[in-house]
Amino acid sequence: MSAATVPSALASAGAGGPAGPLSVLRPDEQPDCPSCSCCTAALCAKGATHELGCVQFSNPAARETVRGCPCSAPDKSGTVAHRTVLELAVQHAAELPLDAETETVLRQLAGQRQSATARAGAGTADSFSRTVLRTLRTWRYVTTSEPGELLVTDAGRRYLAARAGGAA
Numbered sequence: 001m002s003a004a005t006v007p008s009a010l011a012s013a014g015a016g017g018p019a020g021p022l023s024v025l026r027p028d029e030q031p032d033c034p035s036c037s038c039c040t041a042a043l044c045a046k047g048a049t050h051e052l053g054c055v056q057f058s059n060p061a062a063r064e065t066v067r068g069c070p071c072s073a074p075d076k077s078g079t080v081a082h083r084t085v086l087e088l089a090v091q092h093a094a095e096l097p098l099d100a101e102t103e104t105v106l107r108q109l110a111g112q113r114q115s116a117t118a119r120a121g122a123g124t125a126d127s128f129s130r131t132v133l134r135t136l137r138t139w140r141y142v143t144t145s146e147p148g149e150l151l152v153t154d155a156g157r158r159y160l161a162a163r164a165g166g167a168a
């Protein structure tokens with residue numbers, strides 16, 4: 001049991017006087033956001049109101065940490081970033097659409113998701129050309145789920161709808 005040294009180390013680290021109640025947090029000790037592991041709740045609330053998300057409001061030192069914050073990401077519906085990519089998708093479809101190959105892949109992925117969700121491996125990143133995937137990712141039309149499955153985002157669907165002549 002060599003772990004006996006740990007409790008004493010902790011005790012001396014915390015020996016800065018009696019701990020205050022949680023309600024008197026200093027500004028730099030705001031509560032963590034319950035939905036992500038990178039931000040305070042206040043930062044995420046603010047991040048959701050800007051198209052660049054939490055990065056826009058974080059201090060420079062924390063920027064890399066919060067860059068991928070899911071709470072203010074374009075995939076998260078209800079955020080300004082999400083609204084912005086949807087608007088961009090419509091504009092993109094109308095003014096300078098994807099090349100035919102890329103658009104076909106996007107359409108395939110979108111259809112696959114709706115019909116045969118059980119087809120294992122059908123939409124993994126390996127089945128499509130890198131260039132096509134890079135383009136689709138840049139536009140945020142696809143995202144990769146945990147098992148490596150490609151998912152079409154809301155923006156991707158909005159793009160396809162706009163291309164099909166649907167109203168925005």
Ligand SMILES: [Zn+2]
Pocket residue numbers: 033034035036037039040041044069070071
């Ligand atoms: Zn968050």
Ligand SMILES: [Zn+2]
Pocket residue numbers: 033036038039040043044047054066069070071072
């Ligand atoms: Zn955040």
